[in-house]
């Protein structure tokens with residue numbers, strides 16, 4: 001019981017419950033508030049095609065702007081949202097907001113680009129993701145081909161049959177599927193052929209030392225070659241230097257994403273970037 005000892009003292013909270021559990025409780029309440037008060041925003045980071053040097057798509061990344069505290073990183077609150085089940089509602093907001101943004105940009109004649117949405121394991125496995133997405137696409141009139149879903153490999157390995165069935169449904173709707181943070185889970189390229197996937201994103205932990213660590217270089221090259229042999233597009237995340245990009249280009253990686261090209265930015269900023277890059281693609285990179 002939380003209430004132990006005399007005098008109504010809550011020993012459970014003061015002694016047993018650790019600080020991080022307490023912090024989580026606070027975040028959980030704040031997250032409910034954030035949903036109700038519309039405190040989430042999406043920032044967008046471009047991906048660039050290494051053959052054409054053009055922007056090939058954007059990734060939507062959630063930001064929580066808490067009044068008086070500035071931006072809070074998704075690394076801090078997405079895990080809490082996952083644990084508490086709030087991810088369902090937050091994830092739905094993300095999908096709807098991306099579709100709204102696509103309609104707005106289309107109306108402004110911004111060059112159309114596919115937008116990637118990150119899906120948490122729980123969003124994929126629990127709930128009814130196919131129905132949810134299908135409903136939002138219909139309501140907003142968004143073509144399914146404009147949406148890429150990024151899923152991490154961990155969940156697919158744990159529940160491969162269920163994941164495969166859900167991903168099949170999503171692909172059937174016309175969405176594209178990417179495996180995010182590839183190489184960090186219990187990765188085996190063999191399982192990829194059992195899943196309806198379009199692309200893989202090499203985790204930035206391999207990309208970081210690709211020009212100085214021969215193991216990371218070998219892993220990265222191997223992922224690219226095997227990905228291509230399986231008919232997949234290969235994207236490298238976390239590209240920060242020209243040297244990393246040169247290595248990836250030489251290794252025939254298809255696309256890159258990272259601070260070298262652009263950091264995630266609010267919609268108004270990313271639009272300027274899209275227009276500038278589509279105007280003079282060759283000189284930018």
Ligand code: C2E
Pocket residue numbers: 045060061062073074075078091094118119120150180181204237238239240257258259260264
């Ligand atoms: P992710 O999907 O792997 O996204 C890439 C993360 O790396 C982003 O962090 C991005 O800002 C960062 N990044 C991009 N380029 C570079 C680079 O060159 N160097 C370095 N050091 N970092 C780079 P962010 O935005 O903090 O997001 C972290 C993670 O939170 C994401 O990893 C994703 O797993 C999760 N996340 C973000 N938005 C959402 C969302 O809407 N829904 C869900 N379920 N998860 C999200």
Ligand code: MG
Pocket residue numbers: 059118150180
């Ligand atoms: Mg991602």
Ligand code: MG
Pocket residue numbers: 180181201203237
């Ligand atoms: Mg990633």
Ligand code: MG
Pocket residue numbers: 181
């Ligand atoms: Mg990541």
